[in-house]
Amino acid sequence: MAASAPPKSVVINAKEISIPTGLFINNEFVKALGGKTFEVENPATGKVLLSIEEGQAEDVDLAVKAARKAFDGGWADSDPAWRASLLHRLADLMEKNRDEMLAVEMVDSGKPLNQASTVDLPASIGTLRYYASWADKVYGRTAATVPGTFTYTVREPIGVCGQIIPWNFPLMMFVWKIAPALATGNTIVMKSAESTPLSALKMCELIREAGFPAGTVNLVSGFGPTVGAAIANHMDIDKVAFTGSTATGRVILKAAASSNLKKVTLELGGKSPNIVFPDADLQKAVDWSVLGIDFHAGQVCHAGTRIYVHEDIYDAFLxxxxxxxxxxxxxxxxxxxxxxxxxxxxxxxDKILGYIDIGKKEGATLHLGGNPVSKDGGYFIEPTIFTDVTPEMKIVKEEIFGPVVVIAKFKSEDEVIVAANDTSYGLAAGVHTNDYQRALRITKKLRAGTTWVNMFNFLHWSMPFGGYKESGIGRELGGEALDNYTQVKSVFFNMGIPTPTHTSFVA
Known part of the structure; x- marks a missing residue:
């Protein structure tokens, strides 16, 4: 095993907080075998917070061995009620360490206090408790359909799961991934995003304190081409779950196919439409639409980046x-x-400012914002609105991942459905109307995994989340997420079938 890596103290908002710096393997924070480290920056200031260990493929190998040993050594067959108690204990520790968890998440991702404290932390705790309650409710079924046999199915954990999370919700994505996997008896090798590794490191500290067995959760901080690729290609990882860009999702899918054909779930990009009809409550539609684009500075995969407003209320809405x-x-x-x-x-x-320049060059009207904001050396950009856009413009087609929204008029339902679905993505969509027959009609026609009516950007751990088309494969959250981490075994007991002949077997 590699040498131990000590934590470091960081001053966050005038408070000193200890943060682990090592890779988390077999319940120990250790130095990377290659001897490399990398710097972690505070996006609100542009200044380096600290340096942490940088994993490589050989560190992933160590983590996989620890995870496999834990899986085979009893975790897979452990009492589900015990697994549930550990998840509840982890949630308790998050609540106990609330202020530290918030501070680390904020400097890690750049989230403002009113977002991290009302969404990210409570939603993460809620998700842990939700899947704790599922741990002893993962049932198979019995079947009385095969004469002469007693037959049933069981749902078993898949095994060692590689999990790769993005930078926009480092705490919540960590929990979204580990909670259903652990509840169903899997073990984990996690890669956090290189831009935001600190929340995951603090969570590993709490995982050890909660009493999870060594090797159950392992974290290898590092970069996509090294750590991410090692996870996707590893021959002893049974499943990989990834949240991030569609381009990277394609790479992971190919790697899984060319290695051991590991199971894959992908939650990818979006370019979500948000439709406002003339009978909508105007101010309510405005308030939800602003939340839809500006939450976390637009760095949300399902952000409502394309707003379509009926021509009768376009001027008032705008x-x-x-x-x-x-x-x-x-x-x-x-x-x-x-x-x-x-x-x-x-x-x-720079990418977002580049898209703003592209929008202006392509002939769209920069209606509001579009400029950098000088704040403490951080990476701030004004909330930005483009109007007079056309479907072929890059700012209409491509995911910008920033506080940039385009607004267009429409005349008819048929026209706006075509416009809304004119994208390779299909993660989310919104409809604003007080005609609920229309709402049902439109949501049925929208090619998106989540659709909102008279709201936007609202998720809950009990409801599945995922995309159509190039926005992904599989679902996070809800009972559906358990399907990602279990496999079904059929069992046949002979209850009277005589000695077999070639005619008694049905293929």
């Missing part, structure tokens, strides 16, 4: 929407008055 967007407070993540924090890093900041 005026009210513009007023609301202009009132958004961009600034310190520790202020309770801040609505929007920074983009995650310089690369993403």
């Amino acid at each position: 005026a009210a929407f513009t007023k609301k967007m202009a009132s958004i407070k961009v600034g310190s993540i520790f202020s309770s008055e801040t609505d929007q924090g920074p983009q995650i890093n310089r690369s993403q900041y």
Whole structure:
């Protein structure tokens, strides 16, 4: 085993907080075998917070061996009630360490206090408790359909699961991945995003304190081409779950196919439409649509980046929407008055500003914003609205992942359905109307895994989340997520079938 890696103290909002710096393998924080480290930056200031260990393929191998030993050594067959108690204990520890968890999540991802404290932390705790309650309810079925036999099915854990999470929701994505996997008896080798590894490291500290057996959860911090590729290609990983870009999802799917044909689930990109009909409650539609684009500075895969407004109310909606967007407070993540924090890093900041330039060059009207915001050296961008857009423009077609929205008029239901579905993505969509027959009609026609009526950007751990088309494979959350981490075995007991002949076997 590699040498131990000590934690480091970081001052966050005038409070000193200890953060692990090692890879988490077999319940120990250890140094990377290759001797490399990498720096972690605070996106709100652009300054380095600390350096942590950088994993490589050989570290993934160690983590997989630890996970396999834990799986075969009893975790897979452990009492589900015990697994549930550990998940509840982990949730208890998150509540006990609330202030530290919030502070780390905020400087890790750039989330403002009012978002991290009301969404990310409570939703993560709720998800853990939800899957704890599932642990002893993963049932098979009995079948009386085969004469002369007693037959039944059991749902068993898949095995060692590789999990690769994104940078936009580092705490919540960590929990979304581990909770259903652990509840069903799997073990984990996790890769956090290189931009946001700190929340995952703090969670591993709590996992050990909660009493999870060594090797049950392992975390190898590092980069996609090394750690991510090693997980996707590893011959002793039975399943890989990835959340991130569609382009990376394709790479992982190919790697899984060319290695051991491991099971794959993917939650990928989006370019979600948000449709406002003339009978909608105008202010309500405006408020939800602003939340739909500006939550976490637009760095949300299901953000409502394309708003289609009926021509009869277009001017009124645009005026009210513009007023609301202009009132958004961009600034310190520790202020309770801040609505929007920074983009995650310089690369993403430059990419978003590049798309804004493309939008202007393609002939769209920059209706609001579009400029950098000077705040403490961080990566802040004004909330931005484009109007006078056409379907072929890049800002209409491509995922920007920033506080940039396009607004277009429509005349008829048929027209807007075509426009809404004119995308390779299919993650989410919204409809605003007080005609519920229309709402049912439209949601049925939208090619998206989640559709909202008179709201947007609202998820719950009890409801499945995932995409149509190039937005992914499989579902996170809800009971459906358990299907990702279990496999079905059929069992036949002979209860009187005589000695077999070639005619007694049915294939």
